[in-house]
Amino acid sequence: MATPATVHSHAPQGFIRKYIFSLDHKVIGLQYYFLALTAVFVGMFLSLLMRIHMIWPTASIPLVGEIKPETYLALLTMHGTIMVFFVLTTAPQGGFGNYILPIQIGAPDMAFPVLNMLSFWTTFVGFIVILCAFFVQGGAPLHGWTGYPPLSAVPSAGPGEALGADLWITAIAIFCVASLMGALNFITTTLDLRAKGMTLMRMPLTVWSWFITAILGLLAFGVLLSAGILLLMDRNLGTSFYVPLVVINGQVMGHKGGSPLLWQHLFWFFGHPEVYIAILPGMGVASQILSTFSRKPIFGYRAMVYAMLAIGFFGFMVWGHHMFMSGMSPYSAFAFSILTMCIGVPSAIKTFNWLGTMWKGHVRFDTPMLYAIGFVSLFVSGGLSGPFLAQPVLDIPLHDTYFVVGHFHLIMGVAAIFGIFAATYYWFPKMFGRMMNETLGRIHFFITLAGTYAIFMPMHYLGMAGQTRRYSQFTEVAYQTKLLPLQTFMTYAAFVTIAAQFIFVINLFWSMFKGPKASDNPWDATTLEWTTATPPPHDNFGGKTPVVHNGPYEYGVPGASKDYVMQTDPPTQPVH
Amino acid sequence: MATYTPSTPVDDIGQKPPAPPITGGGDDGRGGDVPDYGARLRRARLGLICGIATVGMVFISLTSAYIFRRGLPTFQGESNSYVRDWGSVDLPWLLLGINTAILLVSSISMELARRKAARQAALAPVTSIPGVSLGEEKNFPWLGITVVLGFAFLVGQGLAWGELHNRGFFVSTNPSSSFAFLLTVAHALHLAGGMIALVWASSASLFHRPVEARRIAVDITAWYWHFMAVLWIYIFALLGLAR
Numbered sequence: 001m002a003t004p005a006t007v008h009s010h011a012p013q014g015f016i017r018k019y020i021f022s023l024d025h026k027v028i029g030l031q032y033y034f035l036a037l038t039a040v041f042v043g044m045f046l047s048l049l050m051r052i053h054m055i056w057p058t059a060s061i062p063l064v065g066e067i068k069p070e071t072y073l074a075l076l077t078m079h080g081t082i083m084v085f086f087v088l089t090t091a092p093q094g095g096f097g098n099y100i101l102p103i104q105i106g107a108p109d110m111a112f113p114v115l116n117m118l119s120f121w122t123t124f125v126g127f128i129v130i131l132c133a134f135f136v137q138g139g140a141p142l143h144g145w146t147g148y149p150p151l152s153a154v155p156s157a158g159p160g161e162a163l164g165a166d167l168w169i170t171a172i173a174i175f176c177v178a179s180l181m182g183a184l185n186f187i188t189t190t191l192d193l194r195a196k197g198m199t200l201m202r203m204p205l206t207v208w209s210w211f212i213t214a215i216l217g218l219l220a221f222g223v224l225l226s227a228g229i230l231l232l233m234d235r236n237l238g239t240s241f242y243v244p245l246v247v248i249n250g251q252v253m254g255h256k257g258g259s260p261l262l263w264q265h266l267f268w269f270f271g272h273p274e275v276y277i278a279i280l281p282g283m284g285v286a287s288q289i290l291s292t293f294s295r296k297p298i299f300g301y302r303a304m305v306y307a308m309l310a311i312g313f314f315g316f317m318v319w320g321h322h323m324f325m326s327g328m329s330p331y332s333a334f335a336f337s338i339l340t341m342c343i344g345v346p347s348a349i350k351t352f353n354w355l356g357t358m359w360k361g362h363v364r365f366d367t368p369m370l371y372a373i374g375f376v377s378l379f380v381s382g383g384l385s386g387p388f389l390a391q392p393v394l395d396i397p398l399h400d401t402y403f404v405v406g407h408f409h410l411i412m413g414v415a416a417i418f419g420i421f422a423a424t425y426y427w428f429p430k431m432f433g434r435m436m437n438e439t440l441g442r443i444h445f446f447i448t449l450a451g452t453y454a455i456f457m458p459m460h461y462l463g464m465a466g467q468t469r470r471y472s473q474f475t476e477v478a479y480q481t482k483l484l485p486l487q488t489f490m491t492y493a494a495f496v497t498i499a500a501q502f503i504f505v506i507n508l509f510w511s512m513f514k515g516p517k518a519s520d521n522p523w524d525a526t527t528l529e530w531t532t533a534t535p536p537p538h539d540n541f542g543g544k545t546p547v548v549h550n551g552p553y554e555y556g557v558p559g560a561s562k563d564y565v566m567q568t569d570p571p572t573q574p575v576h
Numbered sequence: 577m578a579t580y581t582p583s584t585p586v587d588d589i590g591q592k593p594p595a596p597p598i599t600g601g602g603d604d605g606r607g608g609d610v611p612d613y614g615a616r617l618r619r620a621r622l623g624l625i626c627g628i629a630t631v632g633m634v635f636i637s638l639t640s641a642y643i644f645r646r647g648l649p650t651f652q653g654e655s656n657s658y659v660r661d662w663g664s665v666d667l668p669w670l671l672l673g674i675n676t677a678i679l680l681v682s683s684i685s686m687e688l689a690r691r692k693a694a695r696q697a698a699l700a701p702v703t704s705i706p707g708v709s710l711g712e713e714k715n716f717p718w719l720g721i722t723v724v725l726g727f728a729f730l731v732g733q734g735l736a737w738g739e740l741h742n743r744g745f746f747v748s749t750n751p752s753s754s755f756a757f758l759l760t761v762a763h764a765l766h767l768a769g770g771m772i773a774l775v776w777a778s779s780a781s782l783f784h785r786p787v788e789a790r791r792i793a794v795d796i797t798a799w800y801w802h803f804m805a806v807l808w809i810y811i812f813a814l815l816g817l818a819r
Contacts, residue, residue: 111619184626192619218626222633230641233758238748241645245653257650257661257751262641269637 011538021121023113024538028120029099030431035124036091036420037505039082042131044498046079051491055484057473070159072472073142077160078134080145081168084274085175086127088416092281093217094123094182096423097210099431101186103529104204106195106546108539111188115181122178130171133164141165144470146267149242149260153234156248166235169228176225179217186214195528197548201305202567204527204552205298208305209284212312213277219316220273227266234258261326268319275412276315279379280308282419283350286372286379289426290354292525293369294361295563297553299353307346307353314343324392325399333392340390347383351376362563366523367441371422374449375415381453382410385460400470403463406456414452421448421504428511429518433535436515440507444500451497458486526566527552613697613788617795624796628803631766635807638762639814642755646818663750664819668739675732676812682725683805689718690798697791719778719794722801726771733764752819759811767804773797 012018022028052059053067053075060066067075102110110116133140141160143152147169155162190211194203203211230241234255242263243255291298298304320328320336354376363369385407389395398404421444428436467474467483474480474487521530528548532541546568554565557572565572649658737757740746745753777793 112623115623180630184623184630187626188619188623192615192622218630219633222630223637226634226637226641229758229762233747233754237754239754240748240751241641241754245651254748257648259645259648262644262648265644266637266641 021117023109023117025098025102025110025113025116026431026536026540028116029095029097031120032090032094032098032123033096035120035127036087036095039086039090039127040417041501043079043083043087044501046075046082048494048498050075050079051494054473055488055491057475067472069472070142071139073144073470074134074140074160074164076470077142077144077168078130078140081130081172082127083413084145084278085172086123086130088278088412089175089179089217089274090123091420092285092416092423093186093210093213093277094120096206096285096420096427097186097213097281098182100427100529101207101210102189102193103532103536103540104207104527105190105193105198106528106541106548107189107193108541110185111193112185116185119178119181119185122174122181126171126174126178129167129174133160133167133171136163136167138162138164141168146271147231147263148267149231149234149258149263150244150246150255153231153243153258153263154246154248154253154255155235156251156253166232169232169235173225173228173232176221176228179221180225183214183217183221186210187218190214195546195548198528198567201302202548202551204284205287205301205304205308206281206284206527208308209280209287212308213280216273216277216280216312216315220270220277223266224270227263227270230266231263261323264323264326265319268322269316271322272319273312273315275408276311278412278416279419280311282375282416282422283308283379285419285423285426286354286375287350287357288527289368289372289422290357290376291553291555292426292523293364293366293372294358295364295524295555296357296361297551297555299356299359300349301551301553303349304353307349310346311343314339314346318343321390321395324395330392337390337392341387344383344387347379351380351383366425367436367438367445368422368426368523370442370445371418371425374445375418375422377449378410378415378418378452381457382407382412382415386411398463400468401463402459402467402469405469406459406463409456409459410452414456418448421445424508426523427529428508429522430529430534430536432512432515433518434511434513434515435518435522436511437507440503444503444507447500447503448497451493451500454493455490455497458490462486524562524564526550526554526564528567531566531568613792616789617792620792620796621799624799628800631803631807634762635759635810638755638759642759642814643818645751645755661750663752665740665745665750665753665756665815666743667756667815668736668743669816671732671736671739672812675729675736676808678725678732679729679805679808682722682729683802685718685725686722686798686801688716689722690794692716692718693787693791693794697788700787719774723771723774723778726767726774726801730764730768730771733760736760756815759815763804763808763811766807770797770800770804773800 011024012022018024019027022031049061049064049067050072052061053072058066098110098116102108138159138161141147141152141164142158143161143165151157151161152165152169155165190203190207230239233239234242238254240255240258242260243253243258244260245256246253287298287304318336318340320332321340324333324336358373385403389398389404389407425436425441428434462483463469465483467480471477471480474484518534520532520534523530528546529536531546548567549571550565550567550569552567554560554567554572556563557565560572646662648660650661651657652659737760740753740756745756747754747757773793774797777790777797
């Protein structure tokens with residue numbers, strides 16, 4: 001249980017202990033990363049099928065065949081679930097958090113390496129279980145990633161709601177357990193394994209973001225787990241937590257008296273913090289990269305920390321804004337609305353601080369920096385539609401339209417993905433010892449930026465024009481057919497954007513083996529991961545224990561011999 | 577960074593002592609080949625606090641579901657009105673009371689086991705000197721007793737579930753019986769996890785693990801066990817007071 005970080009200072013030699021059931025946080029981080037990379041391609045393929053179906057509803061797709069309306073709903077469910085859990089939660093926290101956090105605080109490993117390994121393999125099992133839902137009788141479930149009962153709670157409610165839905169809930173429960181183990185490990189590591197001199201206010205903002213994300217995960221995933229257990233009981237043990245008296249196909253179900261709203265409360269109490277679990281690590285990475293590539297200290301370090309804490313705190317108080325449609329009391333709706341708009345304050349603080357960091361800096365436009373700027377751009381574009389939806393009076397007409405789809409894809413989906421890309425281009429040299437190709441990186445960036453805006457910006461206009469979301473086709477609905485040209489444009493944009501992702505994959509794998517060798521600190525950065533060898537040795541610092549003397553973003557320090565001072569360099573400020 | 581002055585002037589007695597030097601961060605005493613058990617214990621306890629927070633959130637959310645569902649009016653077609661369908665479970669109070677007593681006694685024996693393990697770990701450097709003996713310590717198997725009592729509690733809970741079935745309450749009978757089963761089974765599963773940890777901690781001596789490592793295992797299992805006792809009293813009170 002309490003396997004200490006000091007026990008395994010010698011790297012294991014066997015293939016299985018070294019690469020499969022490894023206890024090394026770096027290997028586990030890469031395992032998480034490649035799991036998320038696999039998942040993102042599955043999720044992206046599903047979205048492509050949906051986009052094709054929307055504009056050519058009768059087209060027969062090779063290997064898949066014709067997409068029926070229920071297949072469309074299954075694609076929608078699995079796309080959302082796989083992307084939210086196995087990509088946006090897995091890559092930024094499990095992947096980069098695992099790889100980088102211990103090195104950035106000067107630790108030889110995570111606090112509980114065995115638990116770390118278990119949490120990865122549990123996540124892996126969860127992913128396999130959710131994929132199985134495609135191949136069972138009836139196929140994948142139809143209830144969307146939010147799994148609202150009674151649809152999700154009654155096995156006879158539709159194709160895919162039988163075994164497929166059981167597998168879906170089980171996969172999510174497994175994922176919850178894995179995330180809880182991971183969160184426990186991140187919190188203990190950050191609090192207990194920091195090197196001498198690494199005070200809380202000297203931690204890089206990336207570490208702060210992973211730490212706060214872990215706290216959110218620790219408090220949120222237990223709630224989803226409980227909600228999932230109640231749902232499984234309703235489905236399999238005949239209880240009525242969520243299911244009222246329902247009649248399906250003329251048949252009265254055995255349930256009575258349950259409330260679908262109970263699920264919505266529990267789900268969104270998890271669901272809203274989950275949004276921040278996806279985006280906070282991206283904020284940390286953007287801060288790190290904007291400071292490094294602007295050659296300036298981060299603007300308002302403490303304000304950035306407090307803003308992230310405030311976002312995490314408010315994140316637990318706003319779940320009701322997902323439920324304005326449910327007929328809640330206007331007083332509750334008012335409270336949720338005000339609290340939601342409060343989140344705009346720390347978000348704006350962060351945005352202004354990012355801009356302030358770049359202001360008058362000697363900005364280096366390398367690919368990681370482009371993606372960090374892209375992150376800020378998407379965060380603003382996606383974030384600005386938030387205050388619209390935070391108001392019940394606007395949310396009610398917009399809620400079931402494409403406006404919401406555009407909003408959450410920009411802010412939670414693509415912005416978080418840009419955070420993952422930024423982190424990949426930034427830490428790739430440290431992780432693999434080679435540089436990624438800069439030209440391919442830039443091409444990838446510009447196509448992806450333009451492409452994602454082309455896909456998701458028109459959704460806002462579609463929503464305002466009244467185009468409903470979750471409908472499998474629009475070609476038969478008179479007033480919606482007028483909007484088809486815009487949908488067609490979005491589908492073509494999706495083709496181009498998805499094609500551009502293969503540039504990234506080629507760049508990733510080609511550079512891993514053929515890229516030019518990277519130095520230990522190719523970006524002239526200051527944090528601890530750049531003080532060690534590239535790639536880092538098994539115990540991260542080759543038997544040495546770093547001692548920290550400086551803050552994380554000491555760029556352009558007056559009187560210093562170069563334009564940056566590393567965290568382990570002699571102190572820049574006299575001790576007083 | 578404050579400057580640390582080791583000597584305190586006499587006339588400063590009663591004043592706030594000078595702040596110790598801020599070394600910052602986690603100076604966890606790494607380095608060297610000797611594992612630092614103090615740091616390991618602290619780390620394990622920190623991990624346990626996070627684990628308890630997680631289990632706490634699970635039961636807090638189940639409680640909120642309990643209260644929500646309890647107060648929920650249900651539409652009844654026959655009378656065309658809203659009624660409460662909560663019902664009331666006829667719990668076997670005596671049996672549950674005995675189980676509670678067993679669990680509380682097991683918590684005491686667990687605490688005694690924890691203190692014994694801490695004492696053994698503290699005295700290990702002395703007793704390891706050849707020829708030095710601290711006298712015959714009573715070797716009472718507190719851990720073993722805790723395992724037996726924990727097992728007795730689980731058996732008792734099993735009997736309580738059987739009794740509920742005899743009285744006609746099944747998991748799907750009404751929402752209150754659903755919650756009664758859910759909460760007690762969820763607690764029993766968590767306690768069973770504690771039992772596995774207990775067995776693992778008691779078997780540590782068989783595998784010649786150092787006494788300090790055994791102490792850490794016993795220590796965190798003990799705190800978890802106490803948490804399980806507190807959690808059980810909470811569930812017991814919830815089922816009794818919010819019927």
